[in-house]
Amino acid sequence: MNDFFKLTASDVDFYYGDFKALKNVSLNFIEKEVMALIGPSGCGKSTFLRCINRMNDLISGTRVDGSIVLDNVDIYNDRIDVVNLRKKVGMVFQKPNPFPKSIFENVAYGLRVNGIRDKNAIAGMVEKSLIQAALFDEVKDRLKDSALGLSGGQQQRLCIARALAVEPEILLMDEPASALDPIATQKIEELIHQLKKDYTIIIVTHNMQQAARVSDKTAFFYMGELVEVNKTDTLFTKPEKIQTEEYITGRFG
Amino acid sequence: MNEAIIDTLKLEYTNIKSVNEKVLLFKDSGKRRRTIEQLFFMMFKVAAMINGLALIVIVSYLVINGYQSISFEFLIEAPKESMTKGGIFPCILGTLYLSCGAIIFALPIGIASAIYINEYAVQSRFLNFIRLGINTLAGVPSIVFGLFGLAFFCIVLKMGVSIIAGSLTLGIMSLPVIISATEEALKSVPDTYREASLGLGATKWQTIYKVVLPTALPGILTGTILALSRAAGETAPIMFTGAVFFTQTLPTSIFDEVMALPYHIYVLATAGINIELTRPLQYGSALVLLIMVLGMNLVAIIYRSKLRRK
Amino acid sequence: MIFNRKTTEKTVHSMFFLITTVSLTVLSLIMLFLFTESIPLFETVSIKDFLFGEFWYPTDEPAEFGILSLIIGSLYVTIISSVIAIPLGLMTAIYLAEIASERMAEIVKPIVEMLASLPSIVIGFFGMVVISPLLQETFDVPIGLNLFNASLMLAFMIIPTICSLSEDAIHSVPVALKEASLALGATHLETIIKVVIPASISGICTAVILGMSRAIGETMVVLMIAGGAAMIPTSIFDPVRPMPASIAAEMAETPFGGEHYHALFATGLVLFIFTLMFNMVAAYISNKYRQVGEASL
Numbered sequence: 001m002n003d004f005f006k007l008t009a010s011d012v013d014f015y016y017g018d019f020k021a022l023k024n025v026s027l028n029f030i031e032k033e034v035m036a037l038i039g040p041s042g043c044g045k046s047t048f049l050r051c052i053n054r055m056n057d058l059i060s061g062t063r064v065d066g067s068i069v070l071d072n073v074d075i076y077n078d079r080i081d082v083v084n085l086r087k088k089v090g091m092v093f094q095k096p097n098p099f100p101k102s103i104f105e106n107v108a109y110g111l112r113v114n115g116i117r118d119k120n121a122i123a124g125m126v127e128k129s130l131i132q133a134a135l136f137d138e139v140k141d142r143l144k145d146s147a148l149g150l151s152g153g154q155q156q157r158l159c160i161a162r163a164l165a166v167e168p169e170i171l172l173m174d175e176p177a178s179a180l181d182p183i184a185t186q187k188i189e190e191l192i193h194q195l196k197k198d199y200t201i202i203i204v205t206h207n208m209q210q211a212a213r214v215s216d217k218t219a220f221f222y223m224g225e226l227v228e229v230n231k232t233d234t235l236f237t238k239p240e241k242i243q244t245e246e247y248i249t250g251r252f253g
Numbered sequence: 254m255n256e257a258i259i260d261t262l263k264l265e266y267t268n269i270k271s272v273n274e275k276v277l278l279f280k281d282s283g284k285r286r287r288t289i290e291q292l293f294f295m296m297f298k299v300a301a302m303i304n305g306l307a308l309i310v311i312v313s314y315l316v317i318n319g320y321q322s323i324s325f326e327f328l329i330e331a332p333k334e335s336m337t338k339g340g341i342f343p344c345i346l347g348t349l350y351l352s353c354g355a356i357i358f359a360l361p362i363g364i365a366s367a368i369y370i371n372e373y374a375v376q377s378r379f380l381n382f383i384r385l386g387i388n389t390l391a392g393v394p395s396i397v398f399g400l401f402g403l404a405f406f407c408i409v410l411k412m413g414v415s416i417i418a419g420s421l422t423l424g425i426m427s428l429p430v431i432i433s434a435t436e437e438a439l440k441s442v443p444d445t446y447r448e449a450s451l452g453l454g455a456t457k458w459q460t461i462y463k464v465v466l467p468t469a470l471p472g473i474l475t476g477t478i479l480a481l482s483r484a485a486g487e488t489a490p491i492m493f494t495g496a497v498f499f500t501q502t503l504p505t506s507i508f509d510e511v512m513a514l515p516y517h518i519y520v521l522a523t524a525g526i527n528i529e530l531t532r533p534l535q536y537g538s539a540l541v542l543l544i545m546v547l548g549m550n551l552v553a554i555i556y557r558s559k560l561r562r563k
Numbered sequence: 564m565i566f567n568r569k570t571t572e573k574t575v576h577s578m579f580f581l582i583t584t585v586s587l588t589v590l591s592l593i594m595l596f597l598f599t600e601s602i603p604l605f606e607t608v609s610i611k612d613f614l615f616g617e618f619w620y621p622t623d624e625p626a627e628f629g630i631l632s633l634i635i636g637s638l639y640v641t642i643i644s645s646v647i648a649i650p651l652g653l654m655t656a657i658y659l660a661e662i663a664s665e666r667m668a669e670i671v672k673p674i675v676e677m678l679a680s681l682p683s684i685v686i687g688f689f690g691m692v693v694i695s696p697l698l699q700e701t702f703d704v705p706i707g708l709n710l711f712n713a714s715l716m717l718a719f720m721i722i723p724t725i726c727s728l729s730e731d732a733i734h735s736v737p738v739a740l741k742e743a744s745l746a747l748g749a750t751h752l753e754t755i756i757k758v759v760i761p762a763s764i765s766g767i768c769t770a771v772i773l774g775m776s777r778a779i780g781e782t783m784v785v786l787m788i789a790g791g792a793a794m795i796p797t798s799i800f801d802p803v804r805p806m807p808a809s810i811a812a813e814m815a816e817t818p819f820g821g822e823h824y825h826a827l828f829a830t831g832l833v834l835f836i837f838t839l840m841f842n843m844v845a846a847y848i849s850n851k852y853r854q855v856g857e858a859s860l
Contacts, residue, residue: 301663386586518685522692
């Protein structure tokens with residue numbers, strides 16, 4: 001029972017200065033499921049996502065109340081090391097942001113900063129991660145080339161491989177396909193299907209079809225509040241709240 | 254929503270059982286990396302503090318040693334007894350003449366150049382060439398300006414060692430400073446202003462004159478004050494072109510030579526009749542120059558930060 | 564009416580264009596005069612003897628005009644001041660751009676700017692009356708006015724240049740890159756060393772080179788506290804006579820148009836070429852290795 005949830009957020013409030021961006025959000029995540037966070041822009045879904053790996057710590061003047069518990073440990077506990085937390089909780093960003101280094105070095109980066117020196121181990125992990133991210137076949141002959149020479153879709157998959165190399169348990173994706181063309185988007189979605197076998201995935205998306213296609217559960221955010229969360233099929237076919245229905249039928253947002 | 258309620262119940266259960274099963278998350282495991290990080294950050298901070306310390310030490314040393322020399326008489330009297338006594342009035346006046354002269358020359362040319370580069374010129378090889386030229390001019394050593402001033406203004410144009418020759422030399426040195434400050438100010442004017450004005454049927458020049466320049470004016474002013482303070486503190490460009498060791502009388506025309514504060518300090522400190530005896534005069538003169546220059550800078554810095562806050 | 568307007572526009576345009584060429588004209592004139600005033604020297608002294616001659620006895624009979632010791636003096640003060648100023652300036656830049664709180668940055672930045680605005684004569688004077696006796700006592704050296712003193716004072720003159728240009732470069736590294744690194748479990752320090760600095764390295768190099776260019780051209784500090792001996796130094800506490808010091812000290816006392824006068828212009832020309840090279844390299848680096856922005860799609 002106690003291991004039922006990988007991650008639980010309870011009564012999370014989030015402030016940018018005086019502005020309350022998240023109001024009393026409670027949400028639970030089951031291991032190896034995909035949860036999609038949807039809602040109109042500014043609804044707090046990305047803010048919530050960035051609370052999970054404490055990326056918001058970087059913005060001065062922000063404050064979090066409530067608790068987020070990962071594997072029975074409150075990640076806002078004073079004794080938590082954010083660096084270790086971020087190893088466990090990987091993140092893929094909205095725009096592909098590869099480092100201006102080679103493809104290989106991009107994936108190896110997380111390993112190196114985490115103290116892995118063994119060259120063979122690194123090479124093995126890089127290959128494994130690239131295969132997992134369905135990129136290996138496209139780049140295996142040019143691992144030493146700059147990552148900036150890849151197409152946008154390839155860059156994004158590289159960023160996913162880079163995140164996977166650190167062997168996280170949870171993968172946060174902040175609108176990972178919003179800057180990509182439809183074909184590249186499709187590849188990313190297929191990849192999410194594959195990855196869900198091994199990872200707990202939380203994906204923010206403004207694209208409802210995408211949420212419907214990739215996720216097991218969907219949570220709808222509006223004005224900083226969690227309005228509704230349910231199995232994806234149920235949420236899109238029989239929403240319980242009127243705001244959810246209005247949003248998914250396209251009446252606002 | 255039933256599921257959510259069940260979820261909450263489950264959460265309470267997990268919270269009770271919250272023992273630190275996964276040590277990985279805790280700080281102890283990353284202690285070494287954290288310590289190294291703290292150490293480095295401390296080092297960076299110390300480096301920043303050293304700069305502050307250097308400024309404070311230099312300024313306070315001059316203040317402590319110089320304030321006794323500064324009196325009303327010191328500021329309004331001429332040097333006496335082979336410059337071992339008396340005041341520094343001619344030097345202050347000379348420095349004002351030279352630096353203001355430099356700005357009077359450099360300001361219109363600098364602003365016009367910046368307007369051309371930022372508002373009229375289209376991206377071209379020639380523009381790159383002009384930029385390269387301005388950057389190169391900015392990098393010319395001050396003593397080379399002095400050499401040029403001597404050969405061109407003093408000798409070829411027959412101005413001799415004079416206010417005008419010194420001002421022109423300082424002026425061409427200030428030119429790149431004013432151009433880049435003005436350019437920055439012009440760039441900060443939003444394009445929507447220009448479009449709005451042009452859209453109302455104003456010509457380009459009207460737009461620049463009535464909309465762009467007034468908006469950029471505070472920025473240009475700040476840059477000008479900084480250029481003025483720099484010109485006032487320079488020694489090398491004026492030592493063969495405008496400033497002299499000693500003058501009997503105050504200048505009456507722009508073709509007269511003058512005494513200047515920075516050069517006066519140099520002369521007293523290195524070539525005076527009795528260097529040790531005139532130390533108080535040196536400290537006093539250095540303090541007056543420092544107050545003039547830092548004062549102008551402070552005004553510019555405060556004014557600019559006020560502008561930014563708006 | 565319309566015709567008038569058009570003429571005004573055209574006149575204004577060409578007027579501004581003409582004024583802009585003043586900078587270029589001035590620069591050309593500077594180069595022209597450096598050349599024409601130097602050339603007469605080479606009728607009696609060969610370029611090789613001038614550049615590589617070790618002896619600078621401009622007022623002797625017969626005079627010797629070898630500026631090797633002056634060039635080496637200039638290079639030494641530039642290198643030693645850079646050794647001091649690069650780490651300090653760079654660390655300050657990192658502190659300002661990455662670590663300092665907004666409030667601290669608002670205090671430290673004006674301090675760096677004020678440091679930049681200190682007149683060189685004031686810094687030279689300080690080196691003379693404070694650092695020189697201090698060096699004599701602490702290191703038990705005969706002369707406090709020496710290579711080390713001048714380099715130390717020069718360092719504080721070029722730290723602001725290095726610091727503020729590097730800070731701009733570091734600031735322009737996209738936040739997305741930093742976030743990517745942090746999200747992978749890198750510490751802030753690791754992110755700075757492995758991502759931020761490599762991404763801004765061209766800007767940092769430009770900053771360092773422009774700082775060095777400023778050091779080699781600075782006059783008053785080396786004139787007052789480098790010691791003034793035209794010899795190749797063997798120790799860091801030996802006096803030196805960098806090129807600008809030689810020009811500034813001798814120009815006032817030499818007759819116009821004489822051999823010595825031309826030799827000083829030739830020294831100025833060499834100095835100019837050095838700074839020109841520094842600036843060209845800086846411009847080349849900042850053009851060639853444009854900073855990487857966000858990943859292009």
